[in-house]
Amino acid sequence: QTATTAAPAKKPSIVVVATGGTIAGAGASSANSATYQAAKVPVDKLIAGLPELADVADVKGVQAFQIASESFTNERLVALGKQVSALVKDPAVDGVVITHGTDTLEETSFFLNLVIRTEKPIVLVGSMRPGTALSADGALNLYDAVVLAGTPTARGKGVLVMMNDDILSGRDAAKRVNIKTSAFGSQWGPLGMMVERRAYWFRAPVKRQTTTSEFDIDSMTALPEVAIVYGSGSMGTAFVQTAIKSGVKAIVHAGTGNGSVPDYGVEGLKQARAAGIQIVRSSRIADGFVIRNSEQPDDKYDWVVAHDLNPQKAKILAAVALAKGVSSADLQRIFWEY
Numbered sequence: 001q002t003a004t005t006a007a008p009a010k011k012p013s014i015v016v017v018a019t020g021g022t023i024a025g026a027g028a029s030s031a032n033s034a035t036y037q038a039a040k041v042p043v044d045k046l047i048a049g050l051p052e053l054a055d056v057a058d059v060k061g062v063q064a065f066q067i068a069s070e071s072f073t074n075e076r077l078v079a080l081g082k083q084v085s086a087l088v089k090d091p092a093v094d095g096v097v098i099t100h101g102t103d104t105l106e107e108t109s110f111f112l113n114l115v116i117r118t119e120k121p122i123v124l125v126g127s128m129r130p131g132t133a134l135s136a137d138g139a140l141n142l143y144d145a146v147v148l149a150g151t152p153t154a155r156g157k158g159v160l161v162m163m164n165d166d167i168l169s170g171r172d173a174a175k176r177v178n179i180k181t182s183a184f185g186s187q188w189g190p191l192g193m194m195v196e197r198r199a200y201w202f203r204a205p206v207k208r209q210t211t212t213s214e215f216d217i218d219s220m221t222a223l224p225e226v227a228i229v230y231g232s233g234s235m236g237t238a239f240v241q242t243a244i245k246s247g248v249k250a251i252v253h254a255g256t257g258n259g260s261v262p263d264y265g266v267e268g269l270k271q272a273r274a275a276g277i278q279i280v281r282s283s284r285i286a287d288g289f290v291i292r293n294s295e296q297p298d299d300k301y302d303w304v305v306a307h308d309l310n311p312q313k314a315k316i317l318a319a320v321a322l323a324k325g326v327s328s329a330d331l332q333r334i335f336w337e338y
């Protein structure tokens with residue numbers, strides 16, 4: 001007697017914003033897994049080459065850029081952010097996937113996590129082998145990313161990275177291995193895994209992001225330049241002097257060990273701070289974090305520590321914060337909170 005005919009579930013509407021990278025790469029032969037040209041295949045061809053996408057979502061493609069991700073600039077980051085912000089404001093869009101080269105994917109994922117005010121899933125995805133190679137990884141990664149962007153439980157978890165079955169937070173996902181398809185990881189582990197169209201979650205981010213962020217792409221016009229100076233034995237002082245002259249707003253010191261600075265390098269960083277440049281102590285070590293007033297008297301010198309952010313992530317956060325013109329005390333608060 002009771003009608004049990006269920007209305008057919010509406011498929012989520014997902015926009016794939018393509019920027020290039022290996023996931024859009026092509027090689028001369030199927031044996032070329034490492035030698036190929038990135039950013040060759042247009043987004044419509046990527047989508048048409050994966051008919052399985054139609055089973056899981058209504059997918060539309062937008063070609064934002066067609067570049068290798070090492071060629072991303074602050075201007076391109078801001079432009080991409082504004083484009084994604086406009087898309088997630090469209091009530092007809094349920095989620096956004098961004099195909100991206102893997103080299104600077106971690107910068108873009110963190111940037112968008114800081115500045116896009118939305119609960120809707122934004123998922124970055126790349127690949128380590130071009131689509132023309134044997135055991136190419138891009139097809140499954142893209143399929144998983146589209147599924148994830150349309151998954152209700154992915155809402156409110158910030159910008160995500162979908163690679164090699166792992167769902168990672170865009171905040172701390174980083175390229176930790178080159179050449180291998182298991183390229184991405186985080187010292188805090190993945191948030192979950194994607195298996196056969198289903199997201200399995202094991203943890204959630206606690207840092208400020210997206211809807212709880214104080215930053216907003218819609219009121220941002222440009223990002224200031226930030227330099228990274230790489231620490232090593234006998235590192236010299238020339239690069240800090242060059243950074244001072246170049247007019248950067250901050251120097252991220254990718255120090256050795258716990259973010260240490262050599263005895264002969266302290267003076268240059270003090271000069272930079274006196275010239276109004278913020279000093280952010282990070283570490284060249286991929287894991288762990290930098291403790292304030294350990295190794296160097298940060299309170300005395302008015303320096304900031306990068307917490308657990310790697311130098312390239314610290315560069316993004318410093319640029320986003322300094323685009324607003326914050327004080328050093330605020331900058332340190334921001335490094336603890338995001």
Ligand SMILES: NC(=O)CC[C@H](N)C(=O)O
Nearest residue numbers: 021022068069101102103
């Ligand atoms: N695996 C990749 O995507 C690397 C290709 C290229 N260097 C890029 O980052 O776009």
